[in-house]
Amino acid sequence: MEEGTSESPSHRESTVDHGGADPFQWDTREDCQVRQILDRIADKWSLLVIALLDNRRLRFTELRREIDGVSQRMLTVTLRSLERDGLVKRTVHPVVPPRVEYELTSLGRTLHTTIQSLVTWTEAHQKEIAAARTAYDTRAARAAEATTP
Amino acid sequence: MEEGTSESPSHRESTVDHGGADPFQWDTREDCQVRQILDRIADKWSLLVIALLDNRRLRFTELRREIDGVSQRMLTVTLRSLERDGLVKRTVHPVVPPRVEYELTSLGRTLHTTIQSLVTWTEAHQKEIAAARTAYDTRAARAAEATTP
């Protein structure tokens, strides 16, 4: 597998070294911890997997069917990453044909809860964002039309 | 500019159409609203910009200096996206040389607040995640060594 490991090829230590006493200081470095988590939950499929696994155990094919559009490859890669991070538990039943089930770990469930606040924010503000986009695009269009009348 | 517009080339309406009464139903579609917001804050630089702009007005060059590693191009692209979404306000002072200042909008500040819960979660669980990764990698290494002794 050529990806999915994301074993930070960085030259710097990943451990945060806040200079002061600030409990939560944003990290301007590229290998920031928050960025790593965000990259995980914001990639194309992880969010959906975490959502669908909420309080359920699902088989590979069930996930694949529910997600609609995910390739076999990407579902595998996504699940491996989530498993590696301890967010998803993978259970292989030694039967034939193989039966593999996925479920959130307790850590995964706490992340799910946290993500909900983001979902809530999005639900609450999507109108504003849509409006801002429209306004911006309208202004941009008018500016372009002023340059080329 | 070949990017940054992200004018959803989707064939479907973006407005959410939950079938039932669930206040927050996850959307399995690709053009899900939450995904759009996540893509914004999880791209390589937006999170840092939002973080640095917290309660401050900064000039282009000041942002560039503070972010460390961002290219001129990507800072511009990032700021334009954030501005388009109504998260950042751009103020041009008609002087020469030009002076442009950026600050969070009130919408941007609420997003900043929301993101903090994710930062908090990350701070609280980064040890667990690191441990999970180590454990997974160790298991994987042992498995590989068992196949090729």
Place this chain on the structure above:
DNA sequence: CTGTATCCTTCTCGATACTG
């Protein structure tokens, strides 16, 4: 100073084929 335009490299992801 604050951008925009272009080129070019790197990475991601999907399609496809094959396996235990």
Place this chain on the structure above:
DNA sequence: CAGTATCGAGAAGGATACAG
């Protein structure tokens, strides 16, 4: 059923040059 392996298209992002 649940993957793994390989390949290629396209997007993202950095370097560089130029402009108002």
